[in-house]
Amino acid sequence: RSSCQESHLLIVGLGLIGGSLAAALRQSGFKGHISACDSNASEIALGIDLGLIDHGGSQLAELLDDVSMVILAVPVLAMESVMATLAGSLHRASKNVVITDVGSTKATIRDCAVRAFGEVPPSVVLGHPIAGSEKSGVAAADPALYINHKVILTPEPNVDAGALARVEALWCATGADVLQMSVERHDQVLARTSHLPHLLAFSLVDTLARQDERLEIFRYAAGGFRDFTRIAGSDPVMWRDIFIANRDAVLSSLDDFEAGLARLRKAVESGDSDALIATFDRASHARHYFD
Ligand code: NAD
Numbered sequence: 001r002s003s004c005q006e007s008h009l010l011i012v013g014l015g016l017i018g019g020s021l022a023a024a025l026r027q028s029g030f031k032g033h034i035s036a037c038d039s040n041a042s043e044i045a046l047g048i049d050l051g052l053i054d055h056g057g058s059q060l061a062e063l064l065d066d067v068s069m070v071i072l073a074v075p076v077l078a079m080e081s082v083m084a085t086l087a088g089s090l091h092r093a094s095k096n097v098v099i100t101d102v103g104s105t106k107a108t109i110r111d112c113a114v115r116a117f118g119e120v121p122p123s124v125v126l127g128h129p130i131a132g133s134e135k136s137g138v139a140a141a142d143p144a145l146y147i148n149h150k151v152i153l154t155p156e157p158n159v160d161a162g163a164l165a166r167v168e169a170l171w172c173a174t175g176a177d178v179l180q181m182s183v184e185r186h187d188q189v190l191a192r193t194s195h196l197p198h199l200l201a202f203s204l205v206d207t208l209a210r211q212d213e214r215l216e217i218f219r220y221a222a223g224g225f226r227d228f229t230r231i232a233g234s235d236p237v238m239w240r241d242i243f244i245a246n247r248d249a250v251l252s253s254l255d256d257f258e259a260g261l262a263r264l265r266k267a268v269e270s271g272d273s274d275a276l277i278a279t280f281d282r283a284s285h286a287r288h289y290f291d
Contacts, residue, residue: 004172006069012073015137022047067093068098110154128151196250
């Protein structure tokens with residue numbers, strides 16, 4: 001694993017993702033300073049207790065002195081105000097400061113950068129680690145979260161090559177595999193592989209829960225349904241933000257899904273054995289990808 005040579009990292013939003021980044025860097029032998037900004041003071045206190053950060057606070061503008069890289073790890077819709085504060089206060093940071101993020105959607109965050117700075121500055125490299133869980137908060141921070149997971153960076157054409165290399169080095173130090181993609185492709189791909197499956201889990205679990213307030217029926221559920229409830233147990237604020245931010249790509253993947261579901265419904269309705277077997281065969285073969 002390569003090491004991260006930053007002198008001072010500032011993590012804005014010390015939750016599962018930001019906290020796990022700090023934990024992974026600590027474990028990699030990172031020598032620099034790690035500070036954090038979080039609107040929730042108890043996350044900062046816990047981050048210090050756990051030895052993940054050196055210091056922190058809740059006022060971003062007061063934490064920028066001498067920072068070399070800022071990592072935005074707040075929920076997607078909170079990026080706007082954080083980016084605006086950064087644009088207004090970055091003169092307090094060292095020159096060469098690089099800004100990156102971990103948000104699950106990319107187009108709306110790029111828009112935030114444009115609104116805040118007038119354009120996406122060459123020192124901004126947006127990204128998204130494809131790792132996480134249904135847990136949230138720094139208490140769930142896991143130093144191994146990113147090992148062998150992909151991190152997608154979505155640099156703009158005007159990106160500074162040095163800034164890009166530094167963000168790559170940050171993630172390589174956590175054990176992740178870094179790759180690049182356009183913002184548009186990122187949002188379309190993630191709508192299909194992550195956002196749609198979460199929407200289905202939320203919908204399925206909510207549909208059953210509404211029918212039976214005491215959740216008696218859950219007693220008769222086996223592993224498959226349990227897996228759906230694990231996904232549906234994800235943080236509501238984080239997911240609200242994702243569905244608001246990535247609306248168009250999610251709607252398009254939902255259209256495809258609804259068409260597939262309608263075909264399957266028809267097959268069930270008419271007892272179409274061939275259609276049912278063909279669908280289940282395709283789906284069960286697709287599972288081999290992960291073997
Ligand atoms: P989290 O809830 O664990 O942490 C978010 C933290 O941000 C919280 O501690 C909250 O207090 C803080 N915060 C919110 N608004 C703030 C503000 N304006 N200023 C300072 N702090 C603020 O969430 P998380 O799971 O770590 O997700 C963080 C980001 O990572 C989100 O953008 C999410 O889309 C992305 N992400 C999450 C996962 C996942 O599986 N959880 C995976 C990849 C990317």
